[in-house]
Amino acid sequence: MLPDKTGRETFPQGFRWGPRGTAAATIAANLSFENVGRHYGQRCAVDDVSLDIAPGEIMCLLGPSGCGKTTLLRLTAGVERPTEGRILIDDRVVAGPDKFVPPEQRGVGLMFQDFALFPHLTLQENVEFGLQVLSRSDASRVARAALERVGLANYADRYPHILSGGEQQRVALARAIAPRPGVLLMDEPFSGLDTRLREEMREETLTILQETRATCMVVTHSSEEAMRMGNRIALMRAGRLVQAGTAEELYHAPADIGAARMFSDLNEIACTVSKGQIDTPLGRYDAKGFADGETAILCVRQRDIDLVDMSKGHNARVLATRFLGESALLEVGVAGLEDPILVRMRESIAVPPGTEVGVKVVREGILLFAQADEEASGPRVSQSRS
Numbered sequence: 001m002l003p004d005k006t007g008r009e010t011f012p013q014g015f016r017w018g019p020r021g022t023a024a025a026t027i028a029a030n031l032s033f034e035n036v037g038r039h040y041g042q043r044c045a046v047d048d049v050s051l052d053i054a055p056g057e058i059m060c061l062l063g064p065s066g067c068g069k070t071t072l073l074r075l076t077a078g079v080e081r082p083t084e085g086r087i088l089i090d091d092r093v094v095a096g097p098d099k100f101v102p103p104e105q106r107g108v109g110l111m112f113q114d115f116a117l118f119p120h121l122t123l124q125e126n127v128e129f130g131l132q133v134l135s136r137s138d139a140s141r142v143a144r145a146a147l148e149r150v151g152l153a154n155y156a157d158r159y160p161h162i163l164s165g166g167e168q169q170r171v172a173l174a175r176a177i178a179p180r181p182g183v184l185l186m187d188e189p190f191s192g193l194d195t196r197l198r199e200e201m202r203e204e205t206l207t208i209l210q211e212t213r214a215t216c217m218v219v220t221h222s223s224e225e226a227m228r229m230g231n232r233i234a235l236m237r238a239g240r241l242v243q244a245g246t247a248e249e250l251y252h253a254p255a256d257i258g259a260a261r262m263f264s265d266l267n268e269i270a271c272t273v274s275k276g277q278i279d280t281p282l283g284r285y286d287a288k289g290f291a292d293g294e295t296a297i298l299c300v301r302q303r304d305i306d307l308v309d310m311s312k313g314h315n316a317r318v319l320a321t322r323f324l325g326e327s328a329l330l331e332v333g334v335a336g337l338e339d340p341i342l343v344r345m346r347e348s349i350a351v352p353p354g355t356e357v358g359v360k361v362v363r364e365g366i367l368l369f370a371q372a373d374e375e376a377s378g379p380r381v382s383q384s385r386s
Contacts, residue, residue, distance in 0.1 A: 028055035028215045029090045029107065029182030031076070036085035038071055045071040047239040048085070058209060058216045060230030062223060062262065068239040069219040073185050076217065077110045078103035089183060109181035109214070113188045115172035117160040123147060124156035127175045146174035149208065166197045173205060177212050184214040190225070202229065223263050227251075235259055257369040260299055267305070267341040269298040270371065278368070281314060281336030282361050287368055295371040302329070302344040304365030307351060313358025320353050334359055 031053040038046040046068045053059045061069040074080045075095065076087060086096035089108070094101040103110075109130075117126050127143035134142065147153045150170035160168055169189060176184060189205065190198045206229055209216050220226050226233045227247040234244040235255075243255040254260040257268075271278040273290040280298055290296055306313075307330070319340055320331040328350035330343040341359075351357065 027180075027182055028213050030055050030088075031183055031215055031217070032088040032091075033072070034086045034088070036072070036075065036087060037083050038068075038075060038080065039083045044239050046075065046082070049236075049239075049241045050085075051234055051241060051244060053215055053217065055215055056213045057231045058206075058218065058229060060226035060233045061217060061219045061236060062221070062226040062233050063236035063242075064221060067236045069221075069236055070187055071239075072236075073110075073187055073217060073219055076183070077108050077185055078106055079110075107182040109176040109179060109184045111172050111176040111184070111186045111189050113191060115168045117168055117171055117175075119160055122157050122159055123152060123171050126160065126171055127178050130175055130179045142178050143174075146178040147171070149177075150174045150204075165192050166201055169193065169201055173208065177208065177214070180212070181214055184209070184212070184216045186216065186218045188219050188221070190220075205229075227263075235262060254367070257297060257299065257367075260367055260369070264299075264301045265342065265344065266299045266301060266367075269300075269337070271296055271298050281334050282341075282359065283314070283363075285363070285366055285368065290368070290370070297369045297371055299367040299369065300341070300361055301365050302342050304362040305332075305341065305343045306360045306362065307332070307343060307345070308358040308360045310356055310358045313360040316357050316359040318351050318353050318355045318357060321350055323347060332357070332359065 033049050033051045036046060036049045037044065049068075049072060051059075061072060063069055071080070075082050078095065078101065081100055082095050084097070087094050089106060092101075093099050094106050118129065121129065124140070124143055124147065127146050128139045131139035131142055144153055144156060147156050150173060152167070152170055152174070160171065163171065169192075172189070176186075186205075190202055193201060202225065218226075218229055220229075230247065232244060232246055233250055235242045235250060237258060243250055243259055250259060251263045254263065260266060269280055269282070271280050273287045273292055273294045273296055275292060276287055276290075278285055278287050278296060278298060282298070282300065285298065287296060307316075307318075315335040316332050318330055319333050322329040322331075324347070326347055327344055328347040330345065330350060331340045332343050333340045343359075
């Protein structure tokens with residue numbers, strides 16, 4: 001450790017983490033929610049959520065701020081009581097109308113968004129805090145092993161204030177896995193880290209979770225993070241469970257337009273159904289299940305639009321090009337469309353503004369929804385491959 005300009009100790013340049021072991025495996029538990037709800041007066045934070053999480057599965061709760069993700073996590077941990085419904089761990093009711101098991105008896109580990117480390121305790125003592133059922137010697141041994149797994153065993157007698165955000169995250173993770181919980185809950189654990197460190201810690205955390213084999217529920221508002229970490233994703237909106245499935249299922253077959261927006265940057269074009277089809281300046285597509293005269297929204301992902309020779313696509317002109325590093329975002333005006341569309345492509349093949357081009361849509365990327373407002377849409381979705 002070296003003092004910085006303020007006298008605070010920091011890790012020196014070129015510092016390498018200490019030797020790391022392997023996280024101890026746990027006995028994973030099944031986690032079930034049956035029609036769970038939580039109300040605060042007239043406000044409904046969680047509304048009729050039913051969900052099963054298999055032993056050892058990593059389930060990511062995804063959704064915007066205020067959608068009920070953290071509330072569901074707190075209900076699982078026992079920090080709050082559900083207003084209705086039941087929560088079961090290994091078929092044992094831990095929260096319901098007639099039963100409430102306190103947090104310390106649930107076998108659940110909780111990792112907070114702000115890490116919640118005790119500033120007056122050393123790293124070793126912070127990790128030992130959740131091991132009070134063990135003897136002092138056993139708790140010390142288990143805590144040391146957990147710190148070794150995250151590369152901080154050599155600094156076990158130091159205090160949290162000397163650590164950066166990433167280092168504090170490591171200690172919080174060590175404290176969470178040390179008791180070997182059957183269920184591990186993580187509330188946006190990477191939100192306070194910069195982009196590069198977030199990616200590093202996400203991958204390392206995922207490795208540790210796979211080693212422990214604990215059933216895990218991770219709260220996030222990042223769809224990319226959910227896809228990278230979760231075996232499955234549970235998408236929430238306004239307290240309700242919108243859709244649950246693998247990343248592939250939610251991406252390729254979103255339940256509604258709101259779900260599609262969570263996973264893709266979309267071009268949205270309102271159109272009218274006629275004889276089971278819609279005819280747009282980007283092409284004609286099947287609209288099975290929609291009534292004639294009904295207004296639908298054609299959604300095309302930005303990456304599913306190619307710029308081709310004018311003779312091979314719909315007439316268009318590049319209006320603006322925005323450099324985004326490895327990719328470029330092009331604003332393209334298409335003949336017959338009132339508003340321009342956005343096209344995402346490799347920066348190396350992007351064309352300059354003013355270029356006349358043809359536009360071609362990858363038909364497998366077409367999504368068609370019933371007209372809906374910004375909050376939500378109907379459950380109907382048609383994937384056109386005509």
